[in-house]
Amino acid sequence: MLRGKSVIVLVAILTSLLVLGSIAYLYNKNRVIQQARPNLPALTEEDIDPQIWANHYPRHYDSYREAVEGPVVRTKYGGNDPYSKLEKKPELRILYEGFGFAEEYNQNRGHPYAVQDIDFINPARKGAGAVCYYCKSADVPHLLEKYGKEYFQKSFDELRAEINHAITCSDCHDPATNALRITRPALRDALARMDINVDNASRQEMRTLVCAQCHVEYYFTRGEKIVTFPWGDRLEDMKPEQVYEYFQSGPYEGNPFVDWVHPRSETPMLKAQHPDYEFFVNSTHHAAGVACADCHMPYIRQGNVKITSHNWQSPLRTISESCQVCHRHSEEYLRDRVLHIQDNNYNLLKIAAQRNVEVIEEIELTLGTPGADQALLAEAQDLHRQSQWMWDWMSSETSMGFHNPAEGLNYIGKSIDLAHQAIAKARKARGGQ
Numbered sequence: 001m002l003r004g005k006s007v008i009v010l011v012a013i014l015t016s017l018l019v020l021g022s023i024a025y026l027y028n029k030n031r032v033i034q035q036a037r038p039n040l041p042a043l044t045e046e047d048i049d050p051q052i053w054a055n056h057y058p059r060h061y062d063s064y065r066e067a068v069e070g071p072v073v074r075t076k077y078g079g080n081d082p083y084s085k086l087e088k089k090p091e092l093r094i095l096y097e098g099f100g101f102a103e104e105y106n107q108n109r110g111h112p113y114a115v116q117d118i119d120f121i122n123p124a125r126k127g128a129g130a131v132c133y134y135c136k137s138a139d140v141p142h143l144l145e146k147y148g149k150e151y152f153q154k155s156f157d158e159l160r161a162e163i164n165h166a167i168t169c170s171d172c173h174d175p176a177t178n179a180l181r182i183t184r185p186a187l188r189d190a191l192a193r194m195d196i197n198v199d200n201a202s203r204q205e206m207r208t209l210v211c212a213q214c215h216v217e218y219y220f221t222r223g224e225k226i227v228t229f230p231w232g233d234r235l236e237d238m239k240p241e242q243v244y245e246y247f248q249s250g251p252y253e254g255n256p257f258v259d260w261v262h263p264r265s266e267t268p269m270l271k272a273q274h275p276d277y278e279f280f281v282n283s284t285h286h287a288a289g290v291a292c293a294d295c296h297m298p299y300i301r302q303g304n305v306k307i308t309s310h311n312w313q314s315p316l317r318t319i320s321e322s323c324q325v326c327h328r329h330s331e332e333y334l335r336d337r338v339l340h341i342q343d344n345n346y347n348l349l350k351i352a353a354q355r356n357v358e359v360i361e362e363i364e365l366t367l368g369t370p371g372a373d374q375a376l377l378a379e380a381q382d383l384h385r386q387s388q389w390m391w392d393w394m395s396s397e398t399s400m401g402f403h404n405p406a407e408g409l410n411y412i413g414k415s416i417d418l419a420h421q422a423i424a425k426a427r428k429a430r431g432g433q
């Protein structure tokens with residue numbers, strides 16, 4: 001009897017162990033790998049090479065490398081085929097005339113290419129110097145420590161030998177804890193000016209802020225050439241109108257910031273970089289708490305585990321993982337909605353570009369007209385600076401309007417209105433209507 005009972009107890013214990021074991025196994029199998037491997041030497045600040053991180057996180061490394069090893073795919077307005085935007089949109093050559101972007105301007109591609117892509121850049125675009133590496137290489141935080149403010153004065157070629165890696169793990173992760181972190185002081189400083197301490201950001205906020213280190217509007221201060229984000233005192237001050245004001249006020253009061261002078265209209269121009277974060281702020285998705293990583297770094301299956309994708313790419317290639325976690329619509333429906341938004345944005349943007357080309361032609365004519373009213377001419381140039389800035393903001397953000405559809409059309413509409421005003425002033429300065 002007793003023996004029989006022990007057998008039952010033993011079987012019961014073994015069964016529960018088996019069940020618990022299976023649960024633990026399944027849990028581990030589907031669990032996102034969070035921990036570095038304890039049997040390997042711990043990662044340190046010296047480990048910039050992603051291949052060292054690969055020993056700890058092989059699946060994440062493989063996902064990161066897909067941008068290089070995976071296919072080249074062009075979506076209607078995005079994708080990772082680095083075609084020439086100047087060939088697709090010849091009006092860009094006129095609008096950017098006299099500036100490096102009129103010589104070479106290619107569609108972007110994956111993070112591992114960032115350094116390689118500026119190695120072969122047209123020399124016309126190397127003028128700014130080493131500051132360009134700021135958002136291209138994980139070596140930069142170390143070089144900033146080593147050189148301090150001197151970093152920003154160095155030339156492109158002077159620093160090349162010290163740039164070994166493109167955008168990699170340590171740009172966003174603390175090597176000791178793997179927590180997300182901010183490595184670019186420009187973001188830290190810009191948020192501090194708004195009384196936002198980035199160290200208190202929530203995990204969901206960090207899933208956007210790590211991207212805001214680079215996917216933003218920035219400029220190099222006069223003289224010191226320090227990479228700075230031209231944001232005001234509040235998060236709402238990130239619209240193109242407020243950023244425009246930034247370049248007219250403070251140290252630039254009475255002596256506005258100028259990126260280049262357009263050779264045909266002689267207008268002192270501003271060039272927008274890639275205001276992705278600014279444009280996204282206050283969008284429907286941002287207001288709903290959705291982060292960049294939700295769409296661009298969805299959970300994907302790698303073998304038998306789920307990880308956060310590290311292949312940053314067009315979400316149109318991953319609609320089921322990127323969108324359908326929140327939207328119960330078919331893939332076709334979601335793709336159509338994106339294209340509908342993008343087509344509208346593209347068509348209106350094209351009209352704004354044409355109006356701005358006309359502005360340049362009209363001002364050029366006025367410049368060549370003896371006796372033209374100089375005060376009206378200056379007003380026309382001032383309007384040109386504004387109209388092309390509003391167009392450029394939307395031409396340079398990378399989602400073809402998707403990140404914030406309503407705001408996008410609003411900015412393009414303003415560009416068209418300002419361009420009409422500039423055309424009217426230039427004509428009036430010649431004595432026309």
Ligand code: HEC
Nearest residue numbers: 075077078079211215276277280291292295314316398399
């Ligand atoms: C709601 C989903 C969503 C969110 C959130 C989102 N994006 Fe996007 N993003 C898209 C879509 C859709 C496109 C358009 C892709 C295309 O045209 O192929 C895009 C395009 C891009 C591109 C250009 C991709 C390419 O193929 O050239 C970049 C860069 C980008 N987003 C960065 C960001 C950053 C940075 C953030 C946060 C500040 C962000 N995105 C937030 C959906 C999103």
Ligand code: HEC
Nearest residue numbers: 032033050053057060061064168169172207210293307308
């Ligand atoms: C541009 C920023 C960025 C870079 C570069 C980056 N990561 Fe991540 N990583 C993230 C984000 C965002 C998450 C999601 C974190 C969260 O949700 O808390 C993440 C999550 C992770 C996780 C946690 C597990 C998971 O799947 O969510 C690991 C491990 C990881 N990354 C490893 C790497 C490795 C290895 C590299 C270099 C090959 C790398 N990361 C490069 C932004 C980055």
Ligand code: HEC
Nearest residue numbers: 079080108109110113114117135210211214292296312313
């Ligand atoms: C250290 C700077 C840096 C950080 C941080 C960064 N990016 Fe990028 N990103 C770049 C640069 C530079 C490129 C263009 C690379 C090229 O074309 O050579 C790029 C390209 C992209 C692309 C286009 C890829 C394609 O296939 O066309 C996407 C999408 C993208 N980034 C999303 C993100 C998201 C989302 C985050 C945050 C999780 C992020 N990036 C963080 C600098 C950065």
Ligand code: HEC
Nearest residue numbers: 284285288290294295315322323325326327334337338405
């Ligand atoms: C984390 C959740 C989440 C993800 C991921 C997400 N969305 Fe959304 N989306 C929302 C919410 C919330 C709204 C607000 C309206 C609502 O409640 O449906 C919204 C609104 C929209 C709208 C209408 C508003 C607008 O901006 O035009 C479109 C279109 C849209 N999403 C497309 C997409 C696409 C395409 C993707 C993938 C690339 C995506 N969403 C990913 C949560 C999400």
